[in-house]
Amino acid sequence: MSSPAKGVALPQSPVKGGSPTKPGSPLAQSKKSSKASSPTRSTGAAQPFVHQNSDDEDYYTRPDFIYGGPFIGVNRPSPFLDTGTPMNLPLQGTFKKSFAYFSLKERIPVILTKIIDYLSRDGGSIKSANGASEEDLKNFMQSVVKLKNDLVTNKDYDPFTVDTANAKKWNMWIENQENKKYFNNTWMFTECYLYRKLREGCELTKGLQKFDYFEAQKKSAFDNNVELMCIVADKMVTMVNKSEKDKRKADFITLLKICLWANKCDLSLSLGSQVNLIQAAKDATEKLRLNPPPPPPPPKKGKKGKPAKEAAPQAPLVISHDPFQMILDLKDKLLVDDTAKIADQVQNKADAMLKAINANTTFKFKCSCHRLATLAGVPLCKDEAAEEVKDTKDAKDTKDTKDKKETKEAAPAEAKDGKEKKEDAPKPIPCPAKMTVPQAVMFDIVCDNTGYELFADLCLAHFLVAQKIVQKVRFHVKDMPWFISDVTEKDFRYVIDACSNSNFSKEASSGATEGEGGAPKIIKADNLRLLGQAWNQYLTDGVFQVMAEEFWTTPHVYRDMKKYDPILYRKLQYAVAIMFKGDLNYRKLLGDRNVNPTTGFEASLQGFIPAPIIAVRTVKAELICGLPKGKWDQLTTADEKWMQSGDYGVIQFCPKGEALKVSDRPCMDYCQTCFGVVCPEHTDI
Template sequence: MASTIFPNSNHQPRVHPYSPSNKHSFAFQSVTTRWPKILTQVIDHLVDQNNQLLDRLPSDPDSQSLKAKLTQGKAIISLISELKYEAARDKELSPLESNQNYTEQENQIILLYNQELSKSKAAGKPTWFSASWLLTECYLYQRLHGFFNRHEHWKNFDPFEHQKLSSFRSSWSAVSNLCLILDRLTKQDKQSSVTDDDLLGRRAQFNELLSACLWGNATDLSLLPNMTHEEIQHLQTSSSRKPESVLRDDSAQVWQTCFDFNSSVPGKPSARRIDFVLDNAGFELFTDLVLADWIVSNSKAAQIVFHPKLIPWFVSDVMKKDIDQLLESMVDPRNFFTSTGTDQSSTNPDQTHDAHFLVVQEIGRRWKSYFESGAWKVMDSSLLSFWTNPLPFWDIASRDTKLLEELRAADLVIFKGDLNYRKLTGDAQWETETPIEEAIGPLNGLFNLLSLRTCKADVCAGLGSGKEAWVSKIDPDWRINGKYVT
């Protein structure tokens, strides 16, 4: 019989997972407010896509194919409307549907979800509000993906791509400024032996770029669906980062473990590897690549491995194609950042000096060369499905031994963003002073990990004594408003 406390995990912690059943939780707010907005935006975008198909019909020689796509588009809109209705009225979570054209990997993920739905039902938690928030939110995006995946003309359609591109296009000022900083840092002379002053300087550089990478997570389109371009630009400036907003800081330990130039680890070769489990596309992905560039230029790391998502996920999560699009936009920055594109938005970087475009272009070309040489690589797609299942990460040892083997081959695994943090901690109702080692359960000790997260969900662990009381007095919404980081 499934556990009634934590039905969707092999590990059974002492606390319950967050659930929309609590009307005072962010989980409840998500089901009742956030998700309807997100699904409505997808419907609106599909209506626009269908209208464009209608405009093309009279003159397009392939009109039969367009008509079929239009018909399927209307069917998908109906399915999304039904999904929206079910969630709002706390209906039972229906099994995910397969398709005769699905791959074995796709069928396996469908089977896993349906098994977890059965466990939740057996535990008396079969509906949108009674099941765990982690299960229902992952289920929402997996089911949405299935609507497109089962229709041939929409199989590879990303309903969030236009939002990801629009958000990044509005980021020119932050992108160009950070590229200028990176260009200066990577062109500094590198000595074969590192002095104490060199070490202090490099550690300061690392801390600054780690901070940029951390705060880049603030622009999460699934959590801030109505964010304006002006608000995005503010979040991307250093003025939005305040030292007192960092609730837990392990950067010194990370530096000592992986970037201490004058130390060696017994049994470890000089060539090292760091993995990024990615979160948001656009500006956050850009900051991830900036940090990765500095790492390969300044440390013993010989390889960076990136883990994107296989499917459109939580609106703005990175897919392999988003990495490719970002690289292309940087190789041709003037065209990308000064054009309106299909999303009809642009930052119009007026009076930008040509040198800025050239620096961005040079860095974009360097990043492409890293991928071509193998210094950077994207994890093989056969090992990526774990990141879009509904399970806490602490189940990895029993669920995906091949992926675990890859993660253990890295000297450090950097988990980006709020959802990854929720999965690391089981999205459970931990007291904030719970040691992080307890909160991540069986994951503790399997490999070195670092979580970079702006707080946009209720779950939080590993804080020092009195920290929760202090921050709650200053800002009662600190857990969910994206203004604080760990």
């Protein structure tokens, strides 16, 4: 390669955000030697610098990049900054000291590698269980390999190729992104894109359409924590008995805290490795004994005539795995505790809502559907509406008559006092778009992890129903495998069935004994089975309802829910309160921005208040709100990575909720035409 004319030098490009040459690097040494050998430098005209196409951020500062005579470092425009996430900016992978950068660079590639290993190791059983071919497995594996490759090299997002309405939405969202590279865009969008793209790999095959590549890990996570579930179940059988106000409040608070610390069982944080809280407690105890905390300060001298204050007791050097003892052990790790406020205000709001439901007659007999439908641009005269309702009713009557006839021919009709038993008339269901009062007092749980965490959520739901605080609990789950251990509808039913059929029996891991002889205490699953059977019945009766809305697996933060899914927002408005579980939900509640840690919880929600909001989360990402002044600085000084460990938690509450108003459009969730008094398409809320 021929060199340019001697004495012509390329000027340093003063690009903002570029990285200076590190002292002692080969490039810096070559600069030093070139200066020593060239005492004079030409003042000839500088040559223009043309950027090369390269995904390597250090391409232009490597010693092998030679542009005339001496090596000259050229700062390439780089989005990467050697800092943490600045205040009030979205979390994203361009901040190299942030957890977002570490997650994209280190954590998610490991998660994808484990899927590739799983497909290689257990390909035969996967094909057999799913009726898949060798070609299906090969194609899916190749898609995962490409996804990992594109991530670590910071490529542009690939569009989705599967022909579904959801994929078309994703392509539109990708097109609307200002930054289309994995690290350069927001962490929320990239993470959600990765898990959605992972799913597309299965959708593009014939035999792996329903394959859950995280299922085996989720089942193992359940099995690893059955002992904890049995311990909780043994106390739950007393908690569900009708109790007086103070005990009911205390039990409500306890179960909220059980739900919080169960959130430690997050396979995404552990990169898919199993989380066994019993072993984790033993490891923590050993670590505490090797590095005991400093002794408590000496007692302060009392004032004249007053006794001296006693010294604070030394904390025990044992971390218990008992979920109820864990609440006490981790008391100082609960940074915001709104549980008492939650217990009082949910009860009060539930009582007020029940009175409103019992007093409501408007939508039992009439509604203004026709007028509102017309205002929404759906012309519908009363005659047409009446005819359509009549047609629907006639069709139903014909079907009912046929069913009754077939039943009568198949078996003799049951008779009582010489008369046929009459079936109860179906309860009229009003159009949900016109309701301003729900049909039942409902509590919503937006789920996070399956296994022990879901079990804890079910216990809280059971308690709320058994104590008659609410009449119904709706569980919002994911519609596809998500962030390794997030609950899908299949996972939900698996946990209940596994509890119902558990035969667990084992000596207590704590070494506890019972009886005069000090025989080892045996932990059994008798009460766990009773709970599982009760939950199955609740599902059958509609007291528990599982809802898998598409919105939960989109990249949108919750302040934008009204824009992207107004129907889901309206459904949430029916709830007496909504409990959002886990770190991903917390990030979406806060708009995935690094808000000031002292900003209040309500202000951090940025207007997202469909109903009172409860956030229950162990801290696993670098954003938090509602902390007392100085607390964040204190914790960060002691451990700059405290927000990544999951060792701390918050239970926060916003009591406000947007009033439920009559909608100005027909309920598109059930039908495109408003039928008036009774909606024949609508069977639930």
